Amino acid sequence: MSRAEQKERTRRAIINAAFSQLSADKSFASLSLREVAREAGIAPTSFYRHFADMDELGLTLVDEAGLMLRQLMRQARQRIEKNGSVIRTSIETFMEFVTGNSNVFRLLLRERSGTSAAFRSAVAREIQHFVAELAEYLRKETICPDELARAQAEAMVILVFHTGADALDAPPEQYSYLTSRTITQLRWLAHGAAGYGRKAKV
Amino acid sequence: MSRAEQKERTRRAIINAAFSQLSADKSFASLSLREVAREAGIAPTSFYRHFADMDELGLTLVDEAGLMLRQLMRQARQRIEKNGSVIRTSIETFMEFVTGNSNVFRLLLRERSGTSAAFRSAVAREIQHFVAELAEYLRKETICPDELARAQAEAMVILVFHTGADALDAPPEQYSYLTSRTITQLRWLAHGAAGYGRKAKV
DNA sequence: AGAATGAGCGAACAGTTGTAAGCTAAGCGG
DNA sequence: CCGCTTAGCTTACAACTGTTCGCTCATTCT
Numbered sequence: 001m002s003r004a005e006q007k008e009r010t011r012r013a014i015i016n017a018a019f020s021q022l023s024a025d026k027s028f029a030s031l032s033l034r035e036v037a038r039e040a041g042i043a044p045t046s047f048y049r050h051f052a053d054m055d056e057l058g059l060t061l062v063d064e065a066g067l068m069l070r071q072l073m074r075q076a077r078q079r080i081e082k083n084g085s086v087i088r089t090s091i092e093t094f095m096e097f098v099t100g101n102s103n104v105f106r107l108l109l110r111e112r113s114g115t116s117a118a119f120r121s122a123v124a125r126e127i128q129h130f131v132a133e134l135a136e137y138l139r140k141e142t143i144c145p146d147e148l149a150r151a152q153a154e155a156m157v158i159l160v161f162h163t164g165a166d167a168l169d170a171p172p173e174q175y176s177y178l179t180s181r182t183i184t185q186l187r188w189l190a191h192g193a194a195g196y197g198r199k200a201k202v
Numbered sequence: 203m204s205r206a207e208q209k210e211r212t213r214r215a216i217i218n219a220a221f222s223q224l225s226a227d228k229s230f231a232s233l234s235l236r237e238v239a240r241e242a243g244i245a246p247t248s249f250y251r252h253f254a255d256m257d258e259l260g261l262t263l264v265d266e267a268g269l270m271l272r273q274l275m276r277q278a279r280q281r282i283e284k285n286g287s288v289i290r291t292s293i294e295t296f297m298e299f300v301t302g303n304s305n306v307f308r309l310l311l312r313e314r315s316g317t318s319a320a321f322r323s324a325v326a327r328e329i330q331h332f333v334a335e336l337a338e339y340l341r342k343e344t345i346c347p348d349e350l351a352r353a354q355a356e357a358m359v360i361l362v363f364h365t366g367a368d369a370l371d372a373p374p375e376q377y378s379y380l381t382s383r384t385i386t387q388l389r390w391l392a393h394g395a396a397g398y399g400r401k402a403k404v
Numbered sequence: 405a406g407a408a409t410g411a412g413c414g415a416a417c418a419g420t421t422g423t424a425a426g427c428t429a430a431g432c433g434g
Numbered sequence: 435c436c437g438c439t440t441a442g443c444t445t446a447c448a449a450c451t452g453t454t455c456g457c458t459c460a461t462t463c464t
Contacts, residue, residue: 002461002462003409003410003411003460003461003462006411006461007410007411010411010412024317024319025317025318025319026317027231027316027317029229029231029232030231030317032450032451032452033451033452033453034450034451034452042411042412042413043412043413043414044451044452044453045412045413045414045453045454045455046411046412046413048453049410049411049412050411053452054452106315109315110312110315110316112367113308113311113312113315113367114229114312115226115227115228115229115232116227117226117227117371120371121371124371148386151383151386151387152387152390154383154387155361155387155390158360158361158364159357159360159361162360162364165314165315169319169322169323169326181353181356184350184353185353185354185356185357185391187394188354188357188390188391188394188395188397189387189390189391189394190394191393191394191397192389192390192391192392192393192394192395192397193390193394195390195393195394195397203431204431205430205431205432205439205440205441208431208441209440209441212441212442234420234421234422235421235422235423236420236421236422244441244442244443245442245443245444246421246422246423247422247423247424247425247442247443247444248441248442248443250423251440251441251442252441255422256422
């Protein structure tokens with residue numbers, strides 16, 4: 001096995017170990033370097049061959065989580081083309097992600113308001129990808145000035161994100177309620193924004 | 203000084219020490235019993251005379267934070283009576299709270315998605331007070347079925363709460379933008395919900 | 405072939421943490 | 435006024451933390 005190849009392999013082992021230790025009652029901040037190293041199967045000191053400190057590992061995790069979310073977005077777009085219903089399909093795809101990768105979503109959710117400014121802005125950046133994309137869609141589909149399209153997109157993303165957070169603490173039989181509630185909220189927003197766009201009509 | 207009186211006094215010292223150690227880069231989870239005791243001016247072991255463990259202290263902090271929020275709500279109502287503008291006054295009052303007691307707000311913000319289920323539900327309960335109150339107001343002011351009033355109130359509270367979180371990382375000169383953006387979002391929601399309430403008309 | 409690189413290791417160190425045990429002394433109830 | 439209660443203290447311990455240092459040894463480069 002090549003030298004670089006092996007290095008990449010244990011780097012992944014570290015990342016996977018970190019992800020696997022995240023849970024409902026263990027945040028990234030409460031992970032210890034030694035614990036992660038133990039699960040990755042290396043000595044504590046070997047950790048430093050790959051990351052300068054835990055913060056650097058954390059930023060890597062946030063990046064990977066953001067990547068997963070963007071892949072999800074692409075997947076949702078494909079479904080929408082076949083399926084039609086934009087709002088419902090988007091939310092359902094998102095909810096599948098949240099329930100299927102709850103630890104990844106929790107990471108973003110927590111670090112969004114965490115103690116590290118670097119983490120916070122990294123998460124904010126990932127979320128902004130969503131907002132920008134949705135805003136562009138809104139600009140095309142509706143007759144809406146840039147500024148308002150962005151404000152509308154932000155509100156929508158926040159509501160969806162929050163529904164994901166709710167789902168983490170809710171029993172699965174409530175998912176469909178949460179989903180339909182959020183759909184209603186998004187329709188209100190779209191409807192209201194459209195009304196203000198063409199003030200004369202409403 | 204009475205015995206009970208003195209006990210209450212150091213209990214408050216502990217609570218105040220905990221609050222004062224919270225900051226942008228120090229969450230409740232990262233407080234240590236010893237540090238808190240040190241700042242409160244007592245021996246580490248004396249802490250146990252007042253709280254069984256740090257979790258019990260944390261729940262107390264959340265309760266106090268919720269209390270402050272409810273007082274704020276009352277204050278907002280008074281302003282509204284004199285001032286008129288419901289949405290703007292509410293948000294401005296809230297933003298004053300967030301910027302003036304940022305550590306208290308941060309506590310709620312973080313523990314809402316923290317690692318303790320007890321903390322999460324305690325925060326959720328405090329937020330539900332807002333939602334319930336707002337929902338009742340909406341039921342009275344608009345012609346809206348209970349279920350929808352609640353969904354509308356939830357969306358509004360989430361958006362306002364999130365704006366507070368934004369403000370924590372934003373420079374003060376952006377506050378007025380954040381405020382007006384949120385006002386727009388809430389108006390859309392109100393407008394859209396009203397539209398769906400009387401479907402025939404729009 | 406020989407030298408250089410660098411991933412991984414073990415031992416060690418100085419801190420910190422939560423908590424148990426037992427003592428002191430001040431306030432309280434009888 | 436005496437005995438009980440109890441807030442607060444000191445001491446102590448075992449468990450963990452992040453990080454430094456110096457070593458080995460397989461891969462890579464020349």
